[in-house]
Amino acid sequence: MLRFLSNRWSLLCLAVLVAAISGGAVAFGEHESNEQRHRADIVDGQRRLRAPGIDSWNELQQSPNNNPGKTGxxxxxxxxxxxxxxxxxxxxxxxxxxxxxxxxxxxxxxxxxxxxxxxxxxxxxxxxxxxxxxxxxxDSPSANRYGVPPAKVRSHLPYQYSRVTTKRAPRYYRMPTVEEEKQARRAMEKKGPTPEVVSSLMEGDYFLALAEKETREADGAVFYRTVRGRFVRESDVELRNPDVVRGEELGRNGWHLPIAFVWGDERDLLELKDGNARVTGKAQKHGRFVVEDERSVDGVAYVSGEPGAVKRDEVRVARKAKRPSNVPADGKWIHVDLGEQTLVAYEGDKPVYATLISSGKEGYEPPTGLFEVQQKYISTTMNAKDPIDGFYEVEEVPWTLYYHGGYALHGAYWHTDFGKVRSHGCTNIAPVDARWLYYWSEPEVPAAWHAVRFQPETTWVYFTS
Structure with a gap:
């Protein structure tokens, strides 16, 4: 029942998949750093604003320990x-x-x-x-995992992910024999019937979550067993290890709103002086700084901070929002600004986290208004058919928070283009940020559980355009 609903809901949910794809809580202030409000340095005489790495980010929100004991x-x-x-x-x-x-x-x-x-x-x-x-x-805890690896809950990517690169590549119920694979390859080329060992010929955009490599003894051919128990040829997939993108935990190291995030491409870093804008360096995509000033020079709008200035349309600015009246004074809530493609998490009136998102493209915009988190999944598989891009399937989409029917906030491991609209209705978030939100938000998912649904404790989600 639940699996059917998840797939049906994903018709609204998943990011556009394109051929070129980028590869217990810790209290604020407990992790020391020299990074203050920006990450700029001098390289070859030019100033360069850098995007942050993962650092120790996964340690900021800890997953509950699953220790059921040995008796009982x-x-x-x-x-x-x-x-x-x-x-x-x-x-x-x-x-x-x-x-x-x-x-x-x-x-x-x-x-x-x-x-x-x-x-x-x-x-x-x-x-x-x-x-x-x-x-x-x-009467004793079983060690049998039935071939399914545990989710790596202490990492921003709970599984090893891959993209299918061979058109109509066979996906098998079990490792095929040499002869069965020859038959499957003929079926892939539409030159013969599909053997029973094939669960599907993957035509469209497919992303798979992988478990382990296995070698066929007869000829040494290497296959991956997927998390869901199917088999694919190693040569038919490409591992996906996307560059790390993350937001900022507010109240640490001088970070506070408003924050300007560079989006789209690397941008010019400028000095505004005597009515002119002079290039002094480069601002890396997803670099950021605390906004200190906003002004226009010769009709062009700029935002500036300690590293310098950037054109206003080349950054997304996360600003403080007013708490909706229906959210309790001490409640947790998330504000998604669709116009700016930013997300800010709050505890009452205190902003605690800010980052970029990618929301639904034209015709797939998420609804605006106030909602509540209804379901949380460490990961869930989504698939649907796009009228332009065709069928797609993405296994084990990480850190998923459903808030209104099939609409969800979730991690996206198939792109790093945050700050730009591109999805089918869901809100794409960098996996590092999605994991942070997952463990910060209510309801809490108990240790050993993969998902929780419809609990009285909740986190509010507020969408504005």
Whole structure:
């Protein structure tokens, strides 16, 4: 049920996939740095504003430790996405998801209808699981992951990702024999029937999450087993390790709003003096600085800070917004400025994080207004058909926060063009920033869970144009 809904919703959600694609909380102030309000230095006599690297960013928000212990009662998920329900009864609602191979500490066995040929158990920290709907129960934690690697929750990329580079490349249910692969290659070229070992011929734009390499003994051919348990030829995919893009945690090292983010391309860094704009260096794409002044020179608008000035239309400026009246005074909320393509996270009236986004292109704009985070996934697979670009499928889209039907904030590992509109309705965020938001926001996803759904605690999402 949930998997069907996720795919249906993604019709609005996913970024345009193009041929050229770029490759517990820590308190503010605990990490020292020499970086103050900008990252500019002198290179070959010219000033250069640099974009930041990942540094120790993944440490700023820590994932909960999954330590179920060694004694008691344990439930090991054997469905790819095993559900946690809100009640031990017929027609329960899904309240969470546990990925295959993860282990939950369970409570008492409980009576209830709706778990045909199985038994209900209390899950931790809440909810119920059914043994016939995805869980093996035992007195010791299982080490069997059923071929599914654990998500790397301490990294901004929970899996190793790849792009399929061969048109109509076969994806197999298991590693094919030499003869089966020959048949699949003929089918790929439309010269013969598709053998049963082929789950699909991938025509369109496909991005896969990979588990491990495996070698066919007969001839030494190398395949990747995907996270979802399929097999692809190593030569049919290209690994994706995108350049790191990230925002700024406000209140650290002098960073505060407004902040100007360079977008699109490298830009000229200028000095405004005596009514003239003189080039003094370069501002790297996704470089940023605290805005100190905004002015026009000969009819051209500029914003400036300590490193220098940049033309106003070459930066996106994140500014402080007024808290919506429906958001509690101490509530967590996220403001997405569609006009500026910026995102700022708040705790009450205090801005705590700022970054760039890529929202829906023309005809796919997200709705404006105030919403609540309804579901959170470490990762979820999205696919749909675009009337221009054709079919696409992106496995395990990371750090996904659904807030209104199929609309979501999520990490995007298939491009680094943040600051520019390009998606099918969802809001693309750099994976580093998406992970930060995932662990900062409410509702909290319990340790060992892959997703949580429809909890009373929430984070508000406020879209303005």
């Amino acid at each position: 009662r344990f439930g090991a998920a054997f469905h790819y996405d095993a559900f946690v329900y809100d009640k031990a009864a017929s027609n329960p609602k899904v309240t969470g998801v546990v990925r295959r191979g993860n282990v939950l500490k369970l409570g008492e066995k409980v009576s209830g209808s709706g778990c045909k040929d199985g038994s209900w158990y209390q899950a931790t920290p809440f909810g119920y699981v059914c043994t016939s709907l995805g869980f093996h129960v035992s």
